Amino acid sequence: xxxxxxxDLFLNPKSVAVIGASKNPMKGGNRxxxxxxxxxxxxxxxxxxxxxxxxxxxxxxxxxxxDIEEEVDxxxxxxxxxxxxxxxxxxxQKGIKGAIIEASGFEEVGEKGLELRDQILKITDNFSKIRxxxxxxxxxTRIDGDSNGKDNAKGGLFTSFGVFYKYKTGNVAIISQSxxxxxxxxxxxxxxxxxxxxxxxxxxGNKMDLSEIEFLEYFIDDPTVNVIAVYLESFxxxxxxxxLCKKARKIPNKTIILVKGGITSQGQKASLSHTGSLAENSxxxxxxxxxxxxxxxxxxFELFQFARTFSMLYREKIIMPKQGNxxxxxGSGGVGTxxxxxxxxxxxxxxxxxxxxxxxxxxIFPEWMPPNRFxxxxxxxxxxxxxxxxxxxxxxxxxxxxxxxxDDKIEGILNMMFCSSxxxxxxxxENVVDHINNHxxxxxxxxxxxxxxxxxxxxxLNEHNIPNFxxxxxxxxxxxxxxxxxxxxxxx
Amino acid sequence: xxxxxxxDLFLNPKSVAVIGASKNPMKGGNRxxxxxxxxxxxxxxxxxxxxxxxxxxxxxxxxxxxDIEEEVDxxxxxxxxxxxxxxxxxxxQKGIKGAIIEASGFEEVGEKGLELRDQILKITDNFSKIRxxxxxxxxxTRIDGDSNGKDNAKGGLFTSFGVFYKYKTGNVAIISQSxxxxxxxxxxxxxxxxxxxxxxxxxxGNKMDLSEIEFLEYFIDDPTVNVIAVYLESFxxxxxxxxLCKKARKIPNKTIILVKGGITSQGQKASLSHTGSLAENSxxxxxxxxxxxxxxxxxxFELFQFARTFSMLYREKIIMPKQGNxxxxxGSGGVGTxxxxxxxxxxxxxxxxxxxxxxxxxxIFPEWMPPNRFxxxxxxxxxxxxxxxxxxxxxxxxxxxxxxxxDDKIEGILNMMFCSSxxxxxxxxENVVDHINNHxxxxxxxxxxxxxxxxxxxxxLNEHNIPNFxxxxxxxxxxxxxxxxxxxxxxx
Numbered sequence: 001x002x003x004x005x006x007x008d009l010f011l012n013p014k015s016v017a018v019i020g021a022s023k024n025p026m027k028g029g030n031r032x033x034x035x036x037x038x039x040x041x042x043x044x045x046x047x048x049x050x051x052x053x054x055x056x057x058x059x060x061x062x063x064x065x066x067d068i069e070e071e072v073d074x075x076x077x078x079x080x081x082x083x084x085x086x087x088x089x090x091x092x093q094k095g096i097k098g099a100i101i102e103a104s105g106f107e108e109v110g111e112k113g114l115e116l117r118d119q120i121l122k123i124t125d126n127f128s129k130i131r132x133x134x135x136x137x138x139x140x141t142r143i144d145g146d147s148n149g150k151d152n153a154k155g156g157l158f159t160s161f162g163v164f165y166k167y168k169t170g171n172v173a174i175i176s177q178s179x180x181x182x183x184x185x186x187x188x189x190x191x192x193x194x195x196x197x198x199x200x201x202x203x204x205g206n207k208m209d210l211s212e213i214e215f216l217e218y219f220i221d222d223p224t225v226n227v228i229a230v231y232l233e234s235f236x237x238x239x240x241x242x243x244l245c246k247k248a249r250k251i252p253n254k255t256i257i258l259v260k261g262g263i264t265s266q267g268q269k270a271s272l273s274h275t276g277s278l279a280e281n282s283x284x285x286x287x288x289x290x291x292x293x294x295x296x297x298x299x300x301f302e303l304f305q306f307a308r309t310f311s312m313l314y315r316e317k318i319i320m321p322k323q324g325n326x327x328x329x330x331g332s333g334g335v336g337t338x339x340x341x342x343x344x345x346x347x348x349x350x351x352x353x354x355x356x357x358x359x360x361x362x363x364i365f366p367e368w369m370p371p372n373r374f375x376x377x378x379x380x381x382x383x384x385x386x387x388x389x390x391x392x393x394x395x396x397x398x399x400x401x402x403x404x405x406x407d408d409k410i411e412g413i414l415n416m417m418f419c420s421s422x423x424x425x426x427x428x429x430e431n432v433v434d435h436i437n438n439h440x441x442x443x444x445x446x447x448x449x450x451x452x453x454x455x456x457x458x459x460x461l462n463e464h465n466i467p468n469f470x471x472x473x474x475x476x477x478x479x480x481x482x483x484x485x486x487x488x489x490x491x492x
Numbered sequence: 493x494x495x496x497x498x499x500d501l502f503l504n505p506k507s508v509a510v511i512g513a514s515k516n517p518m519k520g521g522n523r524x525x526x527x528x529x530x531x532x533x534x535x536x537x538x539x540x541x542x543x544x545x546x547x548x549x550x551x552x553x554x555x556x557x558x559d560i561e562e563e564v565d566x567x568x569x570x571x572x573x574x575x576x577x578x579x580x581x582x583x584x585q586k587g588i589k590g591a592i593i594e595a596s597g598f599e600e601v602g603e604k605g606l607e608l609r610d611q612i613l614k615i616t617d618n619f620s621k622i623r624x625x626x627x628x629x630x631x632x633t634r635i636d637g638d639s640n641g642k643d644n645a646k647g648g649l650f651t652s653f654g655v656f657y658k659y660k661t662g663n664v665a666i667i668s669q670s671x672x673x674x675x676x677x678x679x680x681x682x683x684x685x686x687x688x689x690x691x692x693x694x695x696x697g698n699k700m701d702l703s704e705i706e707f708l709e710y711f712i713d714d715p716t717v718n719v720i721a722v723y724l725e726s727f728x729x730x731x732x733x734x735x736l737c738k739k740a741r742k743i744p745n746k747t748i749i750l751v752k753g754g755i756t757s758q759g760q761k762a763s764l765s766h767t768g769s770l771a772e773n774s775x776x777x778x779x780x781x782x783x784x785x786x787x788x789x790x791x792x793f794e795l796f797q798f799a800r801t802f803s804m805l806y807r808e809k810i811i812m813p814k815q816g817n818x819x820x821x822x823g824s825g826g827v828g829t830x831x832x833x834x835x836x837x838x839x840x841x842x843x844x845x846x847x848x849x850x851x852x853x854x855x856i857f858p859e860w861m862p863p864n865r866f867x868x869x870x871x872x873x874x875x876x877x878x879x880x881x882x883x884x885x886x887x888x889x890x891x892x893x894x895x896x897x898x899d900d901k902i903e904g905i906l907n908m909m910f911c912s913s914x915x916x917x918x919x920x921x922e923n924v925v926d927h928i929n930n931h932x933x934x935x936x937x938x939x940x941x942x943x944x945x946x947x948x949x950x951x952x953l954n955e956h957n958i959p960n961f962x963x964x965x966x967x968x969x970x971x972x973x974x975x976x977x978x979x980x981x982x983x984x
Contacts (some may be wrong), residue, residue, distance in 0.1 A: 105860055108825075112860075152972040163914075178826020185824075189941045233829055261826060266842065267833035275826030299830055332677075333600075333766030334670020334753060337725055338791055341759035350758065367969050368597055368604075376762055418676050422655075448680045451625055471793040 001095075007212070007218040008129050010098050011142050011157065011200060013073035014043045015066050017096070019087055020078035021047030021056055028102065028161030029078040029485040032139070033057055040145075042128070044070065065094045074098045076139060076159045081105040084135075087120050092423035094130045100136035100159055107206050107276025109134060117208060127209040136275060137205030138162060138179035142492045143198050152213045160203070161243075169195010171226040175212050175221045177233045177261070177275050177441035179203045181189035182299060189304045195462040197315075199224050200479045206275050207462050211236035213244065220248045226314040229307040231300070234277035238288045249489050255310045256294040259303045260285060263468050293488040300334050302477075305469075309478045310485070312465035319440045320409035322350040324483040327404045329397070331383070331426075332417035335472065336376050339414070342473055350375040357457055364399060375410055378432040383426060394428030398435045405439050412442040412482075414475055419449035419457045429457055442482060444468070446475040493589075498623050498702070499710040502590050503634050503649065503692060505565035506535045509557050509588070510604060511571035511579055512538030513548055520594065520653030521570040524631070525549055527578060527650035532637075534647070536562065557586045566590045567650045568631060573597040576627075577611050592651055593626035599698050599768025600628060609700060610753010619701040628767060630654060630671035635661040635690050652695070658682055662821030663718040663743075664803050667704050669725045669753070669767050671695045673792060681796045686802045687954040689807075692976050697737050697766050698756045703728035705736070708732075708748075712740045718806040721799040722746045723792070726769035730780045737784035742761045747802045748786040751795045752777060785980040787973050794969075799960075801970045802977070804957040811932045813903035814982075816840040816975040819896045821889070822908035823875070827964065828868050831906070834965055838972040842867040849899045867902055875918060886920030889928045896932050898949035904934040906967055911941035912948045921949055925956050936960070938967040 016036065017397075020029035036045050037057045040478050045059055046068050052061045060480040065075060065087075075091050077084060081103045091099055104252055106113040126132050134139065145153035146168045147489055158164055159240045162183035167190050176182055182203035190196060199222075202215050202395045206232055220223045228248070235241055262271035268279040275474070289296055297303040313320070326348050328339050343350060351372050353361065366388075369381035377400055383393035404410050436443045445461060445468040461468045469475040493501075494607045508528060514523035521541070528537050529549045537551055538560050540956065542551045554560055557567060557579075567583050568575035569576060581589055586625050598605040601786065618623050625632065631652040634778035635647035642741045650656055654675035659682050668674055674695035682688060691714075694707050700912070705728055711717045727733050740746045760771040781788055790796040818840050820831050833840060857863050858880075861873035869892055896902050909919055928935045937953060937960040939946045953960045961967040 014643065051915060073886075109860060127589040176826070178824060178829070180824040180826050181717060191943050211776060223881065233826070259830065261829035261833060263833045264836035266827050266836045266866075267982075269866070270832040270864070271829040273864055274829055274872070299834065299963065299965045300827075332669070332670060332672040333762075334672050334725070335792075337670070337753035337766055338751065340762040341753060341755045342791065344756035344758045368601060372762070372765055374758075374761070378766070410647050448677060450680075451683050473791045473793065 001308050003110070003214045004221060006098070007214050008236045009101070010140060010210075011218070013072070013098070013157070015070060015072045016041070016080070016159070017046040017048050017068065017072050017075045018115060019065070019075055021049050021052070021061065023052060023056060025184060025479070030056070030294045031161045032076055032078055032159055033059070033165055035160060035164060036405075038153070039158045039164065040155045041157055046072065048291070050132065065090050065096060068094065071245045072096050074100065078105065078161060081116055081135070084116070085123055088120065088123050088130065089124075092124065096130060098131050099397050100137070100139050101132060102137055102139055102161060104136040106115055106135050106208065108273060112148045113276070120208065124469065128316060128463060132209040134205040135208060138182040138203035141182065141201040143200070145169055153485060157434070164185065167192070168195065169199045170199055170311060171224065171314060172196065172198050172229060172307050173200040173202070174198065174213045174229045175202050175204060176231040177207070178202055178231050178276075180359070185300060186305065190212065193304070194307050195465070196304070196311060198292060207236055209462050213237050216241070220251065223435070226253050226255065227307045227310045228254070229303050230256060230258045231261065231303065232258065233261045233275050235279060235288055236291040238284075242288060245294050249293060249491065252489070253314050256484050257297055257303055257306045257310070258289065258292070259299065269356045293491055295485055295488075296380045305474065305478065306481055308480070312467050313442055313482070314428070314464045315339055317440065319441050319485050320482050321442065322483065322486045323413050324480070325351045325409050325410060326414055326479060327377065327410045327412070329377045329400055329404070331378065331380040331418060331482055332416065333378055335416050336378055339472060340376060340475065346486065348350055348476070348480060351409045354387050354407050354409070357403050361400070361403050364396060375404065375407075377404070392428070392444045393426050394431060397427065398431050401435050401443070403466045405441055410441070412446050412479060414479060415443065415445045416472070417445050417447050417457065419447055420451040421450060422454050430459055436466055437464060441481065442467070444475050444479055446472050495706045496499035496713060498590070498712070499706050501565055502592070502625060502632060502702070503710070504651070505590070506540070507540040507564045508533070508535060508569070508651070509540050509564050509567045509590050510561065511540045511557070511567055513541050513544070513553065515544060515548060517569075522523070522548070523653045523655055524568055524570055527652060527656060530649045531650045532644070538564065541570070543545050550612055553597060554964060557582050557588065558594065560586065564588045566592065569593045569595065570653060571649050573608055573627070573872060575758070576608070577615055578610065580615050581944060584616065588622060588627070590623050591653065592629070592631050593624060594629055594631055594653060596628040598627050598700065600765060605768070612700070614666050616738055623631045624701040626697040626701060630674040632695065633658055633674065633690075633693040635692070637661055654679065655788050656731050658686070660687065660689045662691055662803060663716060663806060664688065664721060664799050665692040665714070665717045665719070666692050666721045667692070667694050667696060668691065668723040669696055669699070669769075670723050671697065673723050677792060685796070685800050685954070685958070688796070688803060699728055705729050705732050708736045709735070711747060712736060713741065718745050718747065719799045720746070721795050722748060722750045723753065723795065724750065725753045725763040726772060729766045730776075734780060734783045737786050739794060740759045741983065744981070745806050749789055749795055749798045749802070750786045751782065751789045751791065777829075777897060785983055787977055787980075797966065798973055801959045801973070805934055805974070808957045810838055810934050811934065812974050812978050813934065814975065815970070816972070817843045817901050817903050818906055818971055819869065819902050819904075820906045821869045821871055821892055823851065823870065823872040824908065824912060827908050828870055830870060831964060831968065836966050838968055839970060840968070840975065841903045846901070849895050853892070853895050856888060867896065867899075869896070884920070885918050886923060889919065893927050893935070897933055902933070904936070904971060907935065907937045908964070909937050909939050909949065911939055911945035913942060921952055925952060925958065928958055929956060932970065934959070936967050936971055938964050950980050951954060
């Protein structure tokens with residue numbers, strides 16, 4: 001079977017046996033079946049437990065996979081690791097082609113775990129008889145519909161023992177060696193960024209057999225995926241990884257973001273006790289990351305924030321910046337100064353405005369406070385002038401955007417927006433969104449002000465896929481990664 | 493008059509004349525009087541406007557300061573800059589000793605502004621007849637009571653034209669060349685961090701006369717101030733600045749945090765059009781910052797986050813870490829790996845546990861998954877063991893803290909806490925807080941989970957001055973600055 005066919009079997013099985021299914025809602029084997037059923041998995045589900053009788057969520061318990069008459073594509077194991085060899089043998093006998101093993105206690109615990117691994121290698125004949133995802137993982141998730149969609153649009157494949165309750169389908173795929181990114185942290189991020197759409201979430205754990213390589217290859221070819229967010233503690237096959245990243249770079253609407261754990265020796269010690277990953281040479285790690293030319297995130301927060309930014313912009317078919325020429329619109333001089341410093345630090349620049357554009361901009365400003373000749377617009381004096389002339393200051397922002405976006409050099413706009421229910425006249429949000437929707441350059445917002453108003457504005461912007469950030473530096477950094485990605489795409 | 497006497501006059505005036513007071517609530521001159529009155533300024537307030545009749549908030553309008561019979565300490569100007577020379581002359585004639593000038597249009601607008609400045613220099617005889625704060629500023633604020641305190645505890649001096657509605661008094665003083673940090677952004681931060689107590693907020697603007705130097709000197713001597721948060725676009729007197737910072741280093745419960753704007757040439761161009769600050773040599777800037785050995789923040793968000801951390805720990809008289817030996821408690825191996833990498837990057841370390849401590853820790857853990865020998869505790873297996881033995885897993889966190897804190901080497905604990913209303917048994921928050929309150933080492937939290945639950949837990953921790961953060965790296969960075977500060981304090 002080709003790699004993509006194997007992964008397809010894992011992501012789109014027609015039938016799933018849940019080994020270790022349980023009536024006890026405190027057990028993971030109960031929650032896996034619950035997740036499959038309540039999220040409308042379209043295929044067959046078989047709860048397996050030799051000591052259980054009757055039904056679970058309306059599905060009849062079987063003692064063993066051998067008691068199932070129909071064909072079974074995938075087995076999800078939620079049993080203690082000692083029970084695995086025997087059950088795996090039965091799965092092979094039944095002709096099941098894929099198994100997800102969620103139990104821990106393998107490479108990461110030393111000798112005993114290694115013995116168990118050797119046993120599995122023998123039983124599966126080096127994974128030629130059945131392919132394995134895990135062990136020490138949180139399963140995989142495929143999201144077809146939104147949790148709050150109309151007509152119960154929920155749908156997909158949910159094999160994690162964590163409970164997913166609020167989610168949205170979208171263009172992001174996750175491959176992670178930390179189950180937290182497929183479980184608790186992912187759920188947190190989906191609540192924090194309710195418009196972040198996730199297509200797949202794959203917890204590869206110790207990657208005894210299947211690894212980042214097979215999933216990466218699949219997602220690069222999958223047109224529903226634009227953004228691939230990866231957390232690795234080790235590289236299974238550095239050469240292949242670099243090759244795949246190179247392939248992804250040739251696809252205009254595909255971006256890979258990587259967090260690499262275990263870069264320092266302290267990190268590698270930690271990783272050994274987590275996924276049993278052996279120490280890698282830190283020079284080699286750096287060389288792999290450099291050659292793969294992926295977007296590197298420093299931590300989980302950045303990973304998801306970057307993924308969200310790319311996800312939003314790809315959905316809106318925004319033209320990505322290539323040179324890093326950006327404009328800033330803010331109502332504070334101090335913000336202008338700090339932004340200018342940060343912009344330089346990130347290798348971006350505020351270009352000088354076209355003469356014709358500047359001549360139009362100057363008209364909006366009072367004589368006593370003309371705008372800068374470079375693309376850093378302190379909009380406050382222009383608003384004051386508008387008010388003096390009894391013009392709605394809320395319209396000024398739109399006019400300034402219009403001018404800046406018409407300057408060919410400027411590849412995007414960064415904005416500070418003060419969100420206040422008392423000063424809504426200064427920020428006609430709907431108007432701003434209309435202006436942005438008519439353009440294909442990225443426009444980012446940093447929101448400050450009243451917390452409640454910020455939430456409201458953020459929600460509005462999210463609905464229109466307009467990236468918005470809680471801090472100035474986050475906004476600048478997220479613009480910078482777009483330029484990074486464009487430069488990477490230009491590499492051979 | 494000594495510097496401190498002058499600043500005392502500005503911060504604690506017995507009477508204030510508001511020049512440009514207005515009945516129109518859209519005008520700044522109206523809001524200044526409103527802020528003074530509604531926040532219970534204890535001294536006399538005189539609204540001044542040659543074209544107004546009657547009363548404003550129950551206070552009689554005067555045409556000029558010369559019409560006031562009593563002595564006046566301070567004049568707050570909210571008038572167009574052209575009107576300033578004439579009124580300033582009257583203030584001097586009246587014997588007023590201090591003036592806050594909020595209007596802009598001076599050094600930052602070029603030649604005309606410079607002429608106006610020269611005129612003021614002449615009128616004031618180089619500020620010997622009256623001292624000036626500003627121009628181009630948001631005034632100053634002294635907070636004596638909380639906005640939601642009992643028995644209308646509100647109190648202080650509020651001379652900004654921005655409206656302050658939610659605030660708390662505390663041990664932080666702000667000195668800023670960006671009015672935003674004394675206005676909109678400050679209000680945002682006070683809402684975001686409701687337990688962040690602010691003692692003073694001084695907007696020094698173009699610092700034509702009074703600058704960071706005089707305020708810094710005052711706050712270093714003021715025992716109500718522990719943390720001084722500073723934003724500068726230029727150094728008025730580098731030598732004096734370094735000397736004052738050196739003096740502050742000798743005070744155990746005093747920390748200065750600085751954001752310097754205009755470090756790059758692009759930043760300096762921006763700063764010139766903001767506060768008229770002239771370009772400084774970037775090597776020189778670096779040397780000044782290095783010699784002053786203050787905590788440097790990269791941006792406004794960090795400035796306030798760092799200020800909040802120090803503020804909380806000083807209030808609780810926490811023993812600051814000196815070596816950077818820290819422990820991490822988390823329920824995720826991936827977090828452990830990434831934390832270990834970040835810890836190394838910030839120059840901190842997870843020390844090896846004392847043999848006796850380790851021997852006790854190992855008892856809490858299951859045999860199949862013993863803890864690390866170094867201070868990185870993946871607490872999940874211990875919780876699983878507790879549950880198997882029908883012990884409340886919520887008690888495990890407390891026991892682990894107890895052990896770690898008893899290891900003399902360990903100077904503080906970093907925690908990942910998963911906040912979930914469904915899994916409250918795993919985190920007995922009250923219990924955790926009790927444990928922490930019995931210790932004098934810093935204990936930090938990174939909160940993830942259900943947004944609503946995070947807010948609840950964050951509020952509880954805030955009430956006990958326990959620093960908590962929205963991201964892992966923020967948590968680590970904020971621990972790192974404590975170590976930085978201790979090292980700075982050890983310098984001569």
